[in-house]
Amino acid sequence: MVEEVEVDKALVEQYHRDGAVLVKGVFDSNWVEKVRRGIDKNLKNPSKYGERLMAKEGEGAYFDDYCNWQWIEEFRQYVFESPAASLASQFMRSNEVSFYHEHVLNKEPGTNKRTPWHHDQAYYPIDGHKVCSLWMPVDPIPRETCVQFVAGSHIWPKWFHPKKFASENNYPLRTGEDGISSSHSRTYYDVPDHEIESGKWPILHWECEPGDVIVFHMRTVHGAAGNSSSTNQRRVLSSRWLGDDAVLATRPWEVSPPITGGLQPGQRAVCDTFPLVYRRE
Structure with missing residues (x-):
């Protein structure tokens, strides 16, 4: 059974205005330790989706992997029992919440590989506005290493x-595609990296402690520096959640992760692959 939490309504308003918000101390030490164990299992036994990226040989690596909740018991418990689904429901203002997937991110000490500016929803075969991620660190994160969001x-x-x-x-287009989604006539643009870096828009980032979580919308543009620490890892579990209006969609490239749960475009994103976790009373 999902652990219930109450969220300050001012934080929900901030999320809808800015697209990202820090929630302090929402996960207790038991959940932090459980997620830490799950991440360590994933680091030792990555899936076919796992990768270790380096800016150049000999530096620390940026590890990421996803869709392992069905075999890592600690992640399964996090999905179905932690406060995460209750949080997602309140921030998305959604009566029901299904789970999309988890994403482990670790920047080893001395990692210079950065996370480029992007927003997540374009990677996913998911349309809808009630969609969010919970970025949960299990290590102390200094402000300069924290993921950054374009408000x-x-x-x-x-x-x-x-x-x-x-x-x-950019992801390569499938053969015969021109950058326009065939099902929605949506045009996709290059991320305005130079304008972001020049300070055209406010940037949000925070110092985080284990137990904190950053909630952000799947269309919020974000990126992150490397990990300049010589001793500390930057281990994070980012979980993805879908609300009442989330439906399967098509994209003009191979989606990531490449899972659709057997659903057809336009069908609500609830199935065995994307289980319904929470329903508000």
């Missing part, structure tokens, strides 16, 4: 091409 970018009218993290190049 208000979740309500920009443009969608952006997803990028390969290894090369920072």
